[in-house]
Amino acid sequence: xxxxxxxxxxxxxxxxxxxxxxxxxxxxxxxxxxxxxxxxxxxxxxxxxxxxxxxxxxxxxxxxxxxxxxxxxxxxxxxxxxxxxxxxxxxxxxxxxxxxxxxxxxxxxxxxxxxxxxxxxxxxxxxxxxxxxxxxxxxxxxxxxxxxxxxxxxxxxxxxxxxxxxxxxxxxxxxxxxxxxxxxxxxxxxxxxxxxxxxxxxxxxxxxxxxxxxxxxxxxxxxxxxxxxxxxxxxxxxxxxxxxxxxxxxxxxxxxxxxxxxxxxxxxxxxxxxxxxxxx
Amino acid sequence: xxxxxxxxxxxxxxxxxxxxxxxxxxxxxxxxxxxxxxxxxxxxxxxxxxxxxxxxxxxxxxxxxxxxxxxxxxxxxxxxxxxxxxxxxxxxxxxxxxxxxxxxxxxxxxxxxxxxxxxxxxxxxxxxxxxxxxxxxxxxxxxxxxxxxxxxxxxxxxxxxxxxxxxxxxxxxxxxxxxxxxxxxxxxxxxxxxxxxxxxxxxxxxxxxxxxxxxx
Numbered sequence: 001x002x003x004x005x006x007x008x009x010x011x012x013x014x015x016x017x018x019x020x021x022x023x024x025x026x027x028x029x030x031x032x033x034x035x036x037x038x039x040x041x042x043x044x045x046x047x048x049x050x051x052x053x054x055x056x057x058x059x060x061x062x063x064x065x066x067x068x069x070x071x072x073x074x075x076x077x078x079x080x081x082x083x084x085x086x087x088x089x090x091x092x093x094x095x096x097x098x099x100x101x102x103x104x105x106x107x108x109x110x111x112x113x114x115x116x117x118x119x120x121x122x123x124x125x126x127x128x129x130x131x132x133x134x135x136x137x138x139x140x141x142x143x144x145x146x147x148x149x150x151x152x153x154x155x156x157x158x159x160x161x162x163x164x165x166x167x168x169x170x171x172x173x174x175x176x177x178x179x180x181x182x183x184x185x186x187x188x189x190x191x192x193x194x195x196x197x198x199x200x201x202x203x204x205x206x207x208x209x210x211x212x213x214x215x216x217x218x219x220x221x222x223x224x225x226x227x228x229x230x231x232x233x234x235x236x237x238x239x240x241x242x243x244x245x246x247x248x249x250x251x252x253x254x255x256x257x258x259x260x261x262x263x264x265x266x267x268x269x270x271x272x273x274x275x276x277x278x279x280x
Numbered sequence: 281x282x283x284x285x286x287x288x289x290x291x292x293x294x295x296x297x298x299x300x301x302x303x304x305x306x307x308x309x310x311x312x313x314x315x316x317x318x319x320x321x322x323x324x325x326x327x328x329x330x331x332x333x334x335x336x337x338x339x340x341x342x343x344x345x346x347x348x349x350x351x352x353x354x355x356x357x358x359x360x361x362x363x364x365x366x367x368x369x370x371x372x373x374x375x376x377x378x379x380x381x382x383x384x385x386x387x388x389x390x391x392x393x394x395x396x397x398x399x400x401x402x403x404x405x406x407x408x409x410x411x412x413x414x415x416x417x418x419x420x421x422x423x424x425x426x427x428x429x430x431x432x433x434x435x436x437x438x439x440x441x442x443x444x445x446x447x448x449x450x451x452x453x454x455x456x457x458x459x460x461x462x463x464x465x466x467x468x469x470x471x472x473x474x475x476x477x478x479x480x481x482x483x484x485x486x487x488x489x490x491x492x493x494x495x496x
Contacts, residue, residue: 005319005321008375010378011373012374012377013378032451062373064350064371065373065374066371066372067370067371067372067373067374067387067389067411067412067413068370068371068372068412068413069310069371071352071369071370071371072371073370074351074352074354074370074371075351075352075371075373076351077351077352077353077369078350078351078352079346081347081349082348082349082350082351082372082375083349084349084351084375085351088351100318108483114339115413119496126349126375129345129379130349130350130375130379130381131345131379131380131381131481131483132344132345132377132378132379132380132381132382133378133382136378142392156366182468263378265381265383266476266478268288268321268334268382268383269335270321270332270334270475270477270478270489270491271475271477271479272475272489272492273290273323273330273332273492274289274290274291274332274490274492275291275490275491275492276291
């Protein structure tokens with residue numbers, strides 16, 4: 001039994017925190033997809049540098065949000081239990097690994113991709129560990145955040161494809177699988193929040209779900225289907241760019257909603273009401 | 281061992297907010313920050329309605345999510361169950377605040393006072409170390425430790441007992457050692473039916489709510 005008061009939206013993390021999840025997730029996803037796509041050296045370099053820049057922007061957003069920025073180094077103290085510490089350590093290792101890849105060191109492409117994957121996984125676990133917000137603590141938040149980060153990273157790859165080509169058919173297939181996987185995870189995640197999250201949170205999630213379905217899923221998949229049968233290279237590049245942009249923007253919108261608009265706590269609840277009228 | 285805990289008798293609390301005022305006076309919390317607050321909750325529809333006043337704050341959990349998520353180890357749990365914050369370690373990321381299911385944590389970026397300028401009491405207790413970092417109810421840990429140092433018993437001797445418990449005019453709040461069968465909290469829990477808030481989350485709150493006598 002839950003009697004309220006009504007849940008309210010958390011005000012501790014604002015758009016700057018969302019910026020870390022949006023930029024960091026897309027950046028890490030870009031580095032992972034750069035490894036998976038088998039891109040040539042020049043493309044790989046630009047993708048990894050873009051990914052690292054996005055991760056750096058995200059971390060800067062967080063740094064601007066914390067109350068005591070001059071003590072930011074303390075974030076490394078508790079990797080034993082804190083996913084925020086683990087995220088910080090992963091990011092610290094990701095930058096040299098990414099730069100080593102850019103410098104042409106053999107084998108570092110996969111190390112950078114693995115660290116980027118770990119980084120976005122840490123972001124998912126960070127939300128899952130926040131027990132105060134029902135929309136975050138749902139365990140499916142972690143695979144959803146990871147899938148969305150990877151889909152956004154792949155989206156950035158295809159958004160810039162007019163510059164470097166769409167790559168192999170396998171790249172297209174992976175992108176389609178990520179977009180589809182994100183949509184499926186979203187549907188299951190949303191279903192599990194029924195009756196758990198606050199009505200306002202569910203309404204915000206439903207609005208974003210419609211955007212994710214159309215802009216983040218149907219449009220990219222439709223354009224990828226066209227690309228699969230198209231023969232005009234200019235059209236392929238344009239369609240791939242639109243599909244990539246749609247997937248990336250829908251992912252950013254999804255994360256902003258989860259971090260800000262749907263971040264309602266659960267309020268207070270009494271398991272029993274006081275029994276009065278007798279001498280206590 | 282000792283496990284400090286608080287008990288709130290929902291049948292006794294009248295929502296006078298004296299505990300809130302006492303906490304604010306003892307800890308000089310700024311406007312808008314209530315380490316001990318009392319919710320005024322209404323249930324049902326006319327004419328079948330009921331009202332309950334519910335003291336809330338940090339529950340000093342057995343397995344505090346705020347401590348696990350803290351990237352700096354600023355949030356710690358003592359052997360006696362009291363969850364503390366090291367203001368000098370905290371970076372003010374507020375991760376603990378979103379991880380707390382009891383909305384017990386606050387972060388204040390600049391010093392503010394109820395009447396504009398600091399009163400004598402506020403000026404005496406004002407602490408810049410508490411700015412831009414997480415703060416919350418401490419169970420008046422300084423009073424407890426000092427009292428124990430003087431040979432007093434928290435929950436029995438007022439000087440060693442949290443200010444909110446001392447101030448409660450209805451005797452709705454009690455404090456003591458759960459591991460001591462003779463403590464007031466142990467006796468109250470034995471004699472009354474009780475629950476803890478959001479127990480399904482597995483945090484093991486050290487804050488109990490009494491709602492009825494134990495069935496005969």
